[in-house]
Amino acid sequence: MTFYQPVGNEIELFQAAADNGLPVLIKGPTGCGKTRFVRYMAEQLDRPVYTVACHDDLTAADLVGRHLIGPDGTYWQDGPLTRAVREGGICYLDEVVEARKDTTVVLHPLADDRRELPIERTGEVLQAAPGFMLVVSYNPGYQSLLKGMKPSTRQRFVSLRFDYPSEAAEQTIVAEEAGCDRDLARQLVSLASALRNLKDHDLEEAASTRLLIHTAMMIKAGLPPLDAVRAGMIEPLSDDEATVAALMEVVYAVFGRPGESR
Numbered sequence: 296m297t298f299y300q301p302v303g304n305e306i307e308l309f310q311a312a313a314d315n316g317l318p319v320l321i322k323g324p325t326g327c328g329k330t331r332f333v334r335y336m337a338e339q340l341d342r343p344v345y346t347v348a349c350h351d352d353l354t355a356a357d358l359v360g361r362h363l364i365g366p367d368g369t370y371w372q373d374g375p376l377t378r379a380v381r382e383g384g385i386c387y388l389d390e391v392v393e394a395r396k397d398t399t400v401v402l403h404p405l406a407d408d409r410r411e412l413p414i415e416r417t418g419e420v421l422q423a424a425p426g427f428m429l430v431v432s433y434n435p436g437y438q439s440l441l442k443g444m445k446p447s448t449r450q451r452f453v454s455l456r457f458d459y460p461s462e463a464a465e466q467t468i469v470a471e472e473a474g475c476d477r478d479l480a481r482q483l484v485s486l487a488s489a490l491r492n493l494k495d496h497d498l499e500e501a502a503s504t505r506l507l508i509h510t511a512m513m514i515k516a517g518l519p520p521l522d523a524v525r526a527g528m529i530e531p532l533s534d535d536e537a538t539v540a541a542l543m544e545v546v547y548a549v550f551g552r553p554g555e556s557r
């Protein structure tokens with residue numbers, strides 16, 4: 296059973312979309328639970344999930360399938376999208392804006408009420424099985440002006456905006472995922488809040504829940520907290536030494552300076 300801590304009404308929204316065969320788009324910063332949520336919902340709905348990490352070399356054939364050459368000649372192999380369409384599963388395209396537009400065009404007839412997948416190479420047009428659901432996610436923070444999603448694509452999806460959880464929910468997530476005590480979880484979450492509130496550092500992205508979990512795991516493994524926080528939470532945020540030093544000042548305010556115990 297996958298652990299998932301709800302942060303809003305996302306379960307109800309996803310369920311309603313699933314019941315109505317509507318595709319879902321999840322946007323939110325990295326490490327805030329998008330992938331975990333999809334895995335959890337797939338389990339709840341008892342549907343298989345096919346995950347594709349999108350990148351700019353991804354072709355339509357990577358999604359739909361291709362002819363391969365085997366000992367008995369050529370044969371057709373379904374891609375993850377086609378498999379989900381046939382089996383009534385969930386196809387989850389992570390970081391979908393990374394994929395080229397000509398790749399995502401194959402999604403259009405699946406993402407509206409046609410719910411069909413034309414397979415050009417074989418001439419088939421597949422009607423999606425009842426449980427089929429298209430789920431895509433991306434991080435609006437990374438999105439360059441060139442990328443982004445076309446409105447004609449975006450408007451096909453029920454869209455959920457994810458953000459960092461509330462402090463109470465995040466404490467539960469960190470304690471549960473890292474198996475650490477509540478006090479450490481509370482300390483790390485308040486550090487994360489302080490870091491997220493910094494305005495004058497142009498960090499590409501704020502500290503995610505994922506980083507808190509990593510840090511808690513390393514403290515639990517016996518590392519000195521300041522070392523664990525630096526390696527687990529601060530260095531992953533920036534390569535700039537001055538920025539790291541400034542962020543460490545925030546850490547000292549919560550955990551104490553080296554040699555000083557709290």
Ligand SMILES: Nc1ncnc2c1ncn2[C@@H]1O[C@H](COP(=O)(O)OP(=O)(O)O)[C@@H](O)[C@H]1O
Pocket residue numbers: 298299300301302323324325326327328329330331332460468472504505508
């Ligand atoms: N709401 C949540 N419930 C349970 N775990 C969560 C939640 N949000 C974040 N996590 C934890 O943070 C990690 C990163 O989340 P993930 O779903 O991979 O982020 P994303 O896909 O948004 O980048 C997960 O592996 C999980 O341990």
Ligand SMILES: [Mg+2]
Pocket residue numbers: 329330331389
């Ligand atoms: Mg993810």
